[in-house]
Amino acid sequence: MDTKLMNIKQLNDVSGEARELLSKAQQAYGFIPNLLGVLANAPSALKAYMTLNGIFDETSLSPTERQIVLLTVSFENECSYCMAAHSAIATMQKVDSEIVSALRRGQPIVDDKLEALRLFTQEVVSSRGWPSEETKCRFLEAGYEPSVMLEVVLGVSLKTLSNYSNHLADIELDANFKKMAWSKSSCENGSCKCS
DSSP, X not given: OOOOOSOOOOGGGOOHHHHHHHHHHHHHHXXXXXXXXXXTTSHHHHHHHHHHHHHHHTSSSOHHHHHHHHHHHHHHTTOHHHHHHHHHHHHHTTOOXXXXXXXXXXXXXXXXXXXXXXXXXXXXXXXXXXXXXHHHHHHHHTTOOHXXXXXXXXXXXXXXXXXXXXXXXXXXXXXXXXXXXXXXXXXHTTOSOOO
C-alpha cells in the first residue's frame, strides 16, 4: 500500500485561489515549498496557513522571536520538515547561529528574555495550553507584555497546522532545505548539522 496520502501540487495542478496562493509563494521563495504543495490538496488549509503566516508576521515579535516560537513548536512536535525549513529561514533572516543551534538541540538560549520566550512556547505546546504560573511569570518578568502570550499561541497554531500536515503526509524535504535536515534523535545526541 502506498503510504503517501497526498501529492505535492504544482501550479499546473490547481486552479482558482489555490493557484494564486502557490503563485505568491513561488514569487516570494523562488520555488513552491513542498509543504505548500501538499496543503494545496485542501485549498482552505493552504489559505489558512498562508493567512496565519502573514498575520503572525504582523505581531509585535521580532523576526528572531518569531523563529524561536516556530522552531520551538516544531521541535516539540518532532517535525523534521519544519525544523529544517525554519532553520534555513532563520539563517536567511540573520538569526544568530547560536540561537538556531540551541533550538535545533532543544537546549537553552543564552539570552534570558529569549530563553523565557522559548520556555513559555515549549510549555504551551507540552501542556496543551496550560503553562504553569511560574512559566507565565518568568515570561512577563523577562519583559514581555501579557498580550504577547496570545501572539505565541498564534504562532503555535500556525506551526501545529504545518507540523501535523507534515506528519500526515510525510512531506519530502525540499532541496533548498536539505542542508538543514534534522531529526530529534540525532540532535539530542549532538550529531545534527546546526551550522
